[in-house]
Amino acid sequence: MSDAYLALEDGRVIEARGRVPGRTRGELVFTTAYTGYEESLTDPSYEEQVLTFSYPLIGNYGVREERFESDRVHPRAAISHEFTEDVVEWLEDENVPALDHIDTRDLVTSIREEGAMKCGIAVGEDVTPADAEAELEQCKGMSEHVDIGKRVSTAEQTTYGDGNVDVALVDCGAKMSIVDSLVERNASVHVLPYDTTSEDLAEIDPDLLFISNGPGDPANFGAAQELVEENVGEVPIAGICLGQQVVARALGGTTEKMDFGHRGVNQPVRDLDSGQVVMTTQNHGYTVGEPGDQLDVRQVNVNDGTAEGLANDELDVITRQYHPEAHPGPHDSLGFFDDVLAMAGESQHVVADD
Numbered sequence: 001m002s003d004a005y006l007a008l009e010d011g012r013v014i015e016a017r018g019r020v021p022g023r024t025r026g027e028l029v030f031t032t033a034y035t036g037y038e039e040s041l042t043d044p045s046y047e048e049q050v051l052t053f054s055y056p057l058i059g060n061y062g063v064r065e066e067r068f069e070s071d072r073v074h075p076r077a078a079i080s081h082e083f084t085e086d087v088v089e090w091l092e093d094e095n096v097p098a099l100d101h102i103d104t105r106d107l108v109t110s111i112r113e114e115g116a117m118k119c120g121i122a123v124g125e126d127v128t129p130a131d132a133e134a135e136l137e138q139c140k141g142m143s144e145h146v147d148i149g150k151r152v153s154t155a156e157q158t159t160y161g162d163g164n165v166d167v168a169l170v171d172c173g174a175k176m177s178i179v180d181s182l183v184e185r186n187a188s189v190h191v192l193p194y195d196t197t198s199e200d201l202a203e204i205d206p207d208l209l210f211i212s213n214g215p216g217d218p219a220n221f222g223a224a225q226e227l228v229e230e231n232v233g234e235v236p237i238a239g240i241c242l243g244q245q246v247v248a249r250a251l252g253g254t255t256e257k258m259d260f261g262h263r264g265v266n267q268p269v270r271d272l273d274s275g276q277v278v279m280t281t282q283n284h285g286y287t288v289g290e291p292g293d294q295l296d297v298r299q300v301n302v303n304d305g306t307a308e309g310l311a312n313d314e315l316d317v318i319t320r321q322y323h324p325e326a327h328p329g330p331h332d333s334l335g336f337f338d339d340v341l342a343m344a345g346e347s348q349h350v351v352a353d354d
Helices: 037-041 087-094 104-114 129-137 148-152 178-183 198-204 222-229 241-249 336-348
Strands: 003-007 015-021 023-029 049-053 077-079 096-101 118-122 157-158 166-172 187-192 208-211 237-240 255-271 277-288 296-301 308-310 319-320
Touching: 015 087, 015 129, 015 187, 023 077, 023 104, 023 129, 023 255, 023 277, 037 049, 077 129, 087 096, 096 118, 096 166, 118 129, 148 237, 166 178, 166 198, 166 277, 178 187, 178 336, 187 198, 198 222, 208 222, 208 241, 208 336, 222 241, 237 241, 241 255, 241 277, 241 319, 255 308, 277 308, 319 336
Parallel strands: 023 049, 049 077, 077 096, 166 187, 166 208, 208 237, 237 319
Antiparallel strands: 003 015, 003 118, 015 096, 023 118, 157 187, 255 277, 255 296, 296 308, 308 319
């Protein structure tokens, strides 16, 4: 055990129990999930953020590598009311600072009322509040992390599965459960770097272009946006989370920063055609403001009315702001992957006879 301090953008400095030593900074966000801490901590969408768990006990079923969404922990630090030793040992191996014995209910309430905020963290023997405040002073806003895509994307093309539909998945920070969901439905998934060009894409000649989830401001993923602009109407296009925002920007829409984002596994979404409401898993701090003239809003968030699903049937474009693959979360929306692959199947390339 050691000392720990959390310095907040609102001027407060909170004392805590240190579990893993280190000094760091980032945007303070939260998740309401009470299971799935392994998935959350390995979700690339939390890059450059400090993750607070609202559920009081984190680690009560151990740490299982098969649940990981990527090959490392992405939040810069982790906060809980109490971490078990299993999680502490894991975070220590990952060199990720951790602190607990904090009233996370109060902390999450502050984020909901004041918005996601910058923070600084200092954990270790003889650290002081000034150490945490020094980290806070160096903290950047999420939109300032212009190279964030490079840090979470694959460095080279990797293919998963051997199915009858070729999916080009642009990795802007993709969760492995998205890849798994497509492979389970008999797709070959070609995971590509975030800065893939149309020339690179042409070598694959895919049946579907899929823009993944990822961290930060969609405005910093210009290469993916350009890829959509150059290929829309030529190949079916899908997107999840950041992917929806990138697609919207490519087709004339706008995006904007949210106060505290959508975090957790209980976000209600209404389908405007059927009227059905499903519960969804979400983790994003930006959203589509205006969808533009080429996209129709098909689903909205029940709580705040933001766009949760966009589509253009003529151009074969469909997106979701939430995570249909869940992990963790409800499985209400898994059918999205069936709809996407059906769209791709209907548009599969036909090779002419010689």
